[in-house]
Amino acid sequence: MTDVLSGKKALVTGGSRGIGAGVVRRLAADGAAVAFTYVQAKDTADALVAEIVEAGGRAVAIQADAADRASVRSAVATTVAELGGLDILVNNAGQGVVAPLAEFPDETFDRIMALNVTAAFTAIQAASEHFTEGGRVITIGSVNADIVPFAGLSAYTTSKAAVAGLTRAVAVELAPRGITVNNLQVGPTNTESNPDSGPFAQVMTGLMPIGKFAQPSDIASAVAYLAGPEAWYVTGASWNVDGGFGLGFHS
Structure with a gap:
């Protein structure tokens, strides 16, 4: 464990x-105290809490449907009540x-739309009432906001493009x-x-010069940077963490 986020309180939606x-x-x-939401998998959520606690951290699982x-x-x-505040919001729940x-x-x-767009808007709106200076919002969007590799992604692409626009607008406001x-x-x-x-x-690996999938920990590393103090000058950005998705094709 490190202490770069010591004293910070975070909420991750869809975090189980x-x-x-x-x-x-x-x-x-x-070093952050972390609350996260789950919909149905209580055993999985409880196991993650136990894992964090065993490692010396603090975690709280909250049953919540992000579509509501x-x-x-x-x-x-609940996060504010349980952790004593809120500094970092990660909008991850989606479909x-x-x-x-x-x-x-x-x-x-x-x-x-409810899960990918409305939930993010609502969470930011609610969290902003509790943020102080140094607050962080990170939304897990998708490279499919810009690149559509095959048919059938109309709704998903629409929702992730909306998230990019929401990010720019809220960044100006906050x-x-x-x-x-x-x-x-x-x-x-x-x-x-x-998987x-x-x-x-x-199909996916064929669209990435790096040629393989990310692991969740790779995405988490980018989140951790944006959540930390060194990222204070980065806002309103849509960062691609995608293995060069769409830059070229390879066999």
Whole structure:
């Protein structure tokens, strides 16, 4: 563990597994007290809390559906009550569905927007009431905001492009208070929902000069930098952490 984030309090939405769990582990290892949300996997969430505590950190698991605005606001309030404040918000909860435009269900589109866009807006809105100078907002976006490698990504791409715009607008609004707001546009990452051995893996690696998936810890490293004091001059940015996704093709 380090102490670069000692005394800081963080909330990670969708933090029980995948990229979110990697971020929880890294922020805790850097000294932050971390709350994170989960939807249903209580056993997984509790195991992550136990892991953080055993390593000497502090973590709190909060059951919350990011698609529900009231639940998001409640998660922020619970974080503040449990940890005694809030300095870092990581909007990680999200969903991607691949389906043809003509067949895309209304309810699926609405849920993707609720999870990927509305949840981030609501969490930032609620968290900003508690931030002091030095507050940090990091949203986990996607390189698919700019690059669409195959058909069926209309809803997902729309949502991640919206996150990039939201980041720029909120960065302007919160900058006078010394709060930074940034967006990590991640590329293919080896998680339960998108394994590096999955059906899209060969297509994805073919679009990356580096030629392999990131691990959650790789994304967490970028989050940790943006959450720390050295990143005070970075705001309104959409950073690609993507292995050079879309820069070229290779066999």
